[in-house]
Amino acid sequence: MGVGAALLFSMLSIAAARAECRSNLIAPAFTLDVVTPPVTYKLNEATETLSARARENGTALGRGSRLLGLTVNQYDLRIEVAFHRTNDSCAVFESATIAAAPEIEVLADRRFKAGSCQQRAIIDHENEHVRVFREAIAYYEPAMEDTLRRAKLPSALPIGPSSDPESAYAAMIHHILAPVLDAVLARTKAANNLIDTPQHYSAVFRRCDSWD
Numbered sequence: 001m002g003v004g005a006a007l008l009f010s011m012l013s014i015a016a017a018r019a020e021c022r023s024n025l026i027a028p029a030f031t032l033d034v035v036t037p038p039v040t041y042k043l044n045e046a047t048e049t050l051s052a053r054a055r056e057n058g059t060a061l062g063r064g065s066r067l068l069g070l071t072v073n074q075y076d077l078r079i080e081v082a083f084h085r086t087n088d089s090c091a092v093f094e095s096a097t098i099a100a101a102p103e104i105e106v107l108a109d110r111r112f113k114a115g116s117c118q119q120r121a122i123i124d125h126e127n128e129h130v131r132v133f134r135e136a137i138a139y140y141e142p143a144m145e146d147t148l149r150r151a152k153l154p155s156a157l158p159i160g161p162s163s164d165p166e167s168a169y170a171a172m173i174h175h176i177l178a179p180v181l182d183a184v185l186a187r188t189k190a191a192n193n194l195i196d197t198p199q200h201y202s203a204v205f206r207r208c209d210s211w212d
Helices: 001-021 047-056 118-138 140-150 165-195 198-206
Strands: 029-036 040-045 067-088 089-110 156-158
Touching: 001 047, 029 040, 029 140, 029 165, 040 047, 040 118, 047 089, 067 118, 067 165, 089 118, 089 165, 118 140, 118 165, 140 165, 156 165
Parallel strands: 029 089, 040 089
Antiparallel strands: 067 089, 089 156
16 A cells, blocks of 8 residues: 555544544533642752742742742643543543642751751741642632533544543633632732732741741
């Protein structure tokens, strides 16, 4: 079979698969769960590490070079899709389970011993950021649920030998939720800006006698 004939055969095969896999837009079944995993505390970090992590995450360095603590968060969206194959060319959507979670790390300068006034002050400040990240995703949980209820997805997808229907549906769901996740990030930014102020930093430093 020549190259031209092989290409034509492939195109005809795809067309046949699409014809066999008739699809319409549906409002599929979703389960959403916003979970709160435990925070990871790393309290023995070098100043250079704190500064590097802050730059990586676009976080303001606060009081010049005296960055003593940092909270890093990433919202994790885990999507599991259930589907079945009607034949070798069609995957039919059944349901999706979505778990949204803030994955939070709190880092603190290793110069301050465990249990010291300075370390407690740093952790208390960073825990305010932890509450912000957790509150924002919980606040938007109803909006996420509403967005998913109104979503429309193809009831079936044509597939081939190398197709991954689960990843394809998961990408669609992630795209549907993207505007809500943007709103979550905007809420965290606004709330964190209210915490990271000169007045707030001054209150933290006043808690302890020495920060050398």
